[in-house]
Amino acid sequence: MIFYFFLVIFLQVNHNGHLTFDSSYSSYSPQRFPLYGSIDIIAPFWTDLDNRQTGFVLYNQYTNGSVLQQATQDINSYFPNLNFSADWVFVATWYEVAYYGTKTTFQAVLISGGQKCFVLMNYGSIASTTLSAGYDTINSFHHFTIPGSFSSSATGDNSTFSLSSNVNVTGRWAFQVDSGVRGCQKKSKYVYIQIYKYKA
Template sequence: NGHLTFDAPWSSFTPQRFPIHGSRDIIAPFWTDLDNRQNGQISYNQYTSGSVLRQATQDINQYFPGLNFNADWVFVATWYQVAYFSASGAVTQAVLISGGQYSFVMTNYGEIAFTQQSVQAGYDTVQSTHHFSIPGSFSQNATGEFSNFRLSSNVHVPGRWAFRTDRGSRGPLYPTSGTVSSAVDDGSSPQITLLRPFFYFGRTYNSIYVSHYCPSCADLWRPTFISADELRYNSLNNTEHSGKTYCS
């Protein structure tokens, strides 16, 4: 939920800290438990001409000077006001940009409602040969009014992070229009054929999946909450609660 994968769909709604040292490439603008059945929509679009390519060309040449870059393809995935599981949500984007031998990933952040859920943002590759965790991941500063994702940047544009991946509009958001991923899709969009190959740290991909809520996964795990009184009672009686989440 809130991530992109290339070889196959992946509906994991529990974020893992980067580096994972796993077997998949992943781009995670906002990996947490999201539920687009509650609110918001998830959309994606590809561009091979027009104003979005001009914007991408301008942005990349500003952030990575000296490349004389010219974008010929842009893929934009938007999670627009998508709810956290049983709560309000956030506005996030992943933007993939290619031109010639160069490829880039941008993550954009709009309003991000507060949640106590963990969030991982950044990217990770097979066996974590390349990885980056955006500051604020797995912290209390990930969401809310003072979200570090929304207020910080590595390219001097608050709410935007940009990375070159081929080797080792107004505000930060690109246009949010495009094919809407159905809320009834089980954990992921259908396979999306990319209009241009995307180079991701030594590998080339021709398709992508946009993740979201997974109904068939939802019943596999649910936290069990125990009151503070019960916790104190069980502690006094040495009662173990393996696999349960405690809260007051």
């Protein structure tokens, strides 16, 4: 499987609502992007989550079948004129994970095909909390914050994450990360991802 995210090696699914690369990251305190730090991070819902008593952190990868067909269709709809064809999809789901007595469900979906790669963030029921959502790279050469992060409008019954979108699909945010939302250049080196789950 090949996925470009700024020359990283390992993919970590962390229980506090983020994916990191090269090593796990246990920070439960959300931080504002850009971090200007030493990690690559994809954070659909970075906050203090606890799945020890309720909820699940699940992940799966796909290299054929209907999930790839749906990913291909979605990406070509959101990013027209690419003639994109998905050959790998990785889905991480935080399902009804606990935040101080409430439950939250969201996903990060990584999609690659050829030398093009995308990240989707999907939002279901969102608990009221303070959170950071978006992505950031080492030294913050490339970063994006979903509007509403660190505000009361991000969560609860009227969550801007669940009710809005940057691709006109309610509750979904999509980003191309091989050439970058902010103009980063596509990397010429293939990156092989091994998948690990961080456990509390």
